[in-house]
Amino acid sequence: TVLNTTPLSRDTRLLVDKVASQIFTVKKLDDSSSIGQEVIRCNVKLSLEMIIFVRRVIERSASLRRIPVSQTTNLKQQEILDTVWKRLKPDMRRVGGLLTEEWGEIGFQGRDPSTDFRGMGFLALRHLDFFTRTRTEAARGILLDFSRPGCYIPFAVTGVNITALVVELLQARSKAMDLRIMTTVDATERLPEEKGSRTCPADDEDTVSAGLSVLDHVYCDLFIAFGELWVSSGPKSIMDFPPIFHTFSCNTRAQYASTR
Structure with a gap:
């Protein structure tokens, strides 16, 4: 409870030491220098560091969600x-400027794509950018599938729904998600060193960025998986989206709730 409610400072070592001390007291672990006791104390602190690290990633993702998307004011x-747009439509030049119905070609619902990011903010735009940059061909293929007669659903707006699902998995502290984030911490960073000589993962910007990138990759995996499900489900119209996405979300939650 303390780990989930205490505000995180720039130096989380104090929080780790505080909670670890409470655990040692409750479990009656003395300050013995025996190897067994020392290993236990070290493992407890490392475990606490990893829990706090995941919390830092959750907080960082929340801060990205709070950043509004406004292409007319943010260069x-x-x-x-x-x-x-250029990645998804390399052979199609958008001629209508910033505010145009042409954005519908890649699955936005109005003249200003910024309005579709409400709720997920810049995190959803970050995910869409990452997906089209790192898995360009897959993204183009899904856009094509989503644009077929009878199969149409808006590509970009679907991406916002995928971001919302990623956030849900993260906030639910699903086991698979937590483990994927924790594995971004380099093994050498987990080794016990002299007191005060090692930065906690939650306080290292590069490590936190690596943890945040896990969400980018999960987004890509889920988008591709949903694209395959949408096509294989044989939808008759866009009205089939809610039940199909609901099934996909339920299956994904169950999958991430178990460790693999």
Whole structure:
């Protein structure tokens, strides 16, 4: 409870030491220098560090969600959206400017794509950018599948739904998600060293960024998996989206709830 409610500072070592001390007291672990006791104390602290690290990733993802998307006022976001368009439609030049119905070609629902990111904010745009950049051919293939008569659903808006599912898995602290994030911590960073000589994973920006990138990859995996399910389900219209996505979400939650 303390780990989940105590605000995280820039230096989480104090929180680790505080909670570890409480555990040692409850479990009656003394300050004996015996190898057995020392190993137990070390493992407890390392476990606490990993739990706090996942919390840091959760907080960082939440901060990205709180950043609004506005291509008309944010040049960087405008450039990201333009780049996403070019990756998905390399042979089609958008001629209507920033605000145009042409955005519907890649699955936005109005003239301003910014409005479709409400709720998931910049995190959803980050995911869409990562997907189209690292798995360009897969993204183009899914866009094509989603654009077929009878199979149509908006590609970009579906991506926002995928981001929401990723966030749900993260906030639920599903075992598979936690483990994937924890494995981004380099093994050498987990080794016991002299007190104060090692930075906690949650306090290292590169390590936190690596943990956050797990969400990008999970997003890609889920988008591809849903694309395959959508096509294989033989939808008759866009009205089939809610039940099919509901089934997909339930199966994904069950899958991530168990360790693999």
